[in-house]
Amino acid sequence: DIQMTQFPSSLSASVGDRVTITCRASQSITTYLNWYQQKPGKAPNLLIYDASNLHGGVPSRFSGSGSGTEFTLTIASLQPEDFATYYCQQTYRSPPTFGRGTKVEIK
Amino acid sequence: QVQLQESGPGLVKPSETLSLTCTVSGGSISRGGYYWGWIRQSPGKGLEWIGSIYYDGSTFYNPSLQSRVTISADTPNNQFSLKLSSVSATDTALYFCARLRVGGAMPTDYWGQGTLVTVSS
Numbered sequence: 001d002i003q004m005t006q007f008p009s010s011l012s013a014s015v016g017d018r019v020t021i022t023c024r025a026s027q028s029i030t031t032y033l034n035w036y037q038q039k040p041g042k043a044p045n046l047l048i049y050d051a052s053n054l055h056g057g058v059p060s061r062f063s064g065s066g067s068g069t070e071f072t073l074t075i076a077s078l079q080p081e082d083f084a085t086y087y088c089q090q091t092y093r094s095p096p097t098f099g100r101g102t103k104v105e106i107k
Numbered sequence: 108q109v110q111l112q113e114s115g116p117g118l119v120k121p122s123e124t125l126s127l128t129c130t131v132s133g134g135s136i137s138r139g140g141y142y143w144g145w146i147r148q149s150p151g152k153g154l155e156w157i158g159s160i161y162y163d164g165s166t167f168y169n170p171s172l173q174s175r176v177t178i179s180a181d182t183p184n185n186q187f188s189l190k191l192s193s194v195s196a197t198d199t200a201l202y203f204c205a206r207l208r209v210g211g212a213m214p215t216d217y218w219g220q221g222t223l224v225t226v227s228s
Contacts, residue, residue: 043218
């Protein structure tokens, strides 16, 4: 299986901060990479697909970039509702696999 | 607006079969363009894709679970189901049903709220 490594595993940030989360694949996955946000007690929500495409209804402060083995999710200006756990997922090779998540906490 | 809702027992005994159903509203599972699948989440394994079914009945399973998993569709009732046999404590998890969009990175764009299944005697 392709291993997805996210870092950091957690971070503390303030409202208004720029936040960057990195996801690294154990082999090249081109742009077969999705990002999700999950809040406690809820299902994950799709944020970014195909590495850089914003899912409908997702605020433009979220952006994704990268290809091959290294990807980033950026939140341009952190808002109170963005405190959550973020996951990357590869679908280049079956089975699809997820990273272990990055928890964004309030500083 | 597509909605998915899981249903099934919250407690299953070891060695028995876990059975869950996902009821879909706002979209037809018998139309192409989407896979319908199951994903689970546990503290030990994180998010784990279990498998998916396409409108033509073709199925795709995680090799780590393939010998124990069956996903099937009930198109008249717009439902699909998961059966996981010979369960053990390691199958205790929050189980989500979901829709996966065909094309590109096949994003999971709609999720059910999840149902907690505990394996215990």
